[in-house]
Every structure is written in C-alpha cells, then in structure tokens.
Amino acid sequence: MTEKIGVLAKKTPQRTGVERIVNAPLPTVYGQFRAVGYMDHDRGDEQVALVYGQIGTDEVLTRLHSECLTGDAFGSQHCECGDQLASALKAVVAEGSGIVVYLRGHEGRGIGLLAKLRAMALQAEGLDTVEANLALGLPVDARDYGVAAGMLHDLGVKSVRLLSNNPRKREALVRHGIEVAETVPLLIPPCESNITYLRTKRERLDHVLPHLDAVAHLSS
Secondary structure, eight states: OOOOOOOOOOOOOOOOSEEEEEEEEEEOSSOEEEEEEEEETTTTEEEEEEEESOOOSSSEEEEEEEOOIIIIITOOSSSSHHHHHHHHHHHHHHHTOEEEEEETTOHHHHTOHHHHHHHHHHHHTTOOHHHHHHHTTOOSOOOOOHHHHHHHHHTTOOEEEEEOSOHHHHHHHHHTTOEEEEEEOOOOOOOTTTHHHHHHHHHHHOOOOGGGGGGTTSOO
C-alpha cells in the first residue's frame, strides 16, 4: 500500500489585472506599428495595443476600439466600426504617434458575437439596437474599459486626446486615472444601411454625431 504524504500543496494565487506579454513589430498598410500584447487576467481576454511612433506621456492621440468582427473583418455596413478602425489607424500615423487599443470581448457592446447576430436579426424586423438587446434579456452596453486604462498606464500614458464620439469612454478613462485632454470626433459618413443604427446611438446612447443632421434624406 502506497503511503500518502500528508502535505497539502499550496495553491498558486490567481493573477489579477492586466499583464504585458509581448511587444512585436507589426507592419500594416497604414504604417509600421508595434503590437503590444496583454493578458487581462480578470476576464481571461487577450488584448492588444497598436502603438505608432514614439509616444509621450501626455495628450497621446488614442482610440479605444471595441472588437467588431462583422465590421472590422467583413466590412459590414450595419455599423461604422470598420471605417472607424481604419480612420483611427490613419489618424495616428498622420499625427506621427499614437495608440489604437483594440478591445477584445467587446463584440456587440459586450454581449458576444452570436448574441449580436441575434440582435441584428431583430433589428431587421424593426427593433432598434437598444430594443433588440433588451428583447434578448441582455444589457444595452456591457463594456468595461478598465483593461484599456491599465494598458495605457503600462505604456506610460497619463493623458490622451481621445478619438471617440462616445462620452462613456471618456468618463471610464477618467474614472480609471487617465486624463482626457480632448475628445477628437471620429465621424464616418453614414449610408442607408446604418443610418437608423447611428441615429439610435445618438438619441439613446448619447453618442455625439452632429453630422447626421445633414443626411435627413436617408431612410429612418
């Protein structure tokens, strides 16, 4: 009979917060970036910050971009996400330096890919993007920007010029200790396929989209 050793193995403490894992060159069609990869130990997501040029600590041009497979990869016109990502990458290159934080786990404002597709199916039947999420018993917006702030802190950034139309991103960064010196609009011309979605974002989610006033001729 094998004798049992009466010593309990010590549990390894579970890691928390965001940890930098890798820093790799990433040549793109927009320019030469550095892809700084992180692990979000709280949520289990792998995250990446695309860094262009020599960033400083203050007023760094920065985009927090929520993952959107349909828009970023497939060119969906249901939203403006793909065009916003391209415009943000171009903007930091034109600036000479900047950061695009690509936030995984934010698909569909945090509800996930399949749930987002289900919500899109409901929108095709006449619900708006807010109503669709609620009809599925899901939150309107479940995104958390704490990991983005943690990545910026790790990169030495104290204040940003934030490329965004969403005031909640500004509020979240400030709450997590990143000063927002300026909000820089990231306005994409709407099309017939996304005008209703964009109007809902302005009217019900408080996005600042003044350019929609000039496109009243598109279907509502």
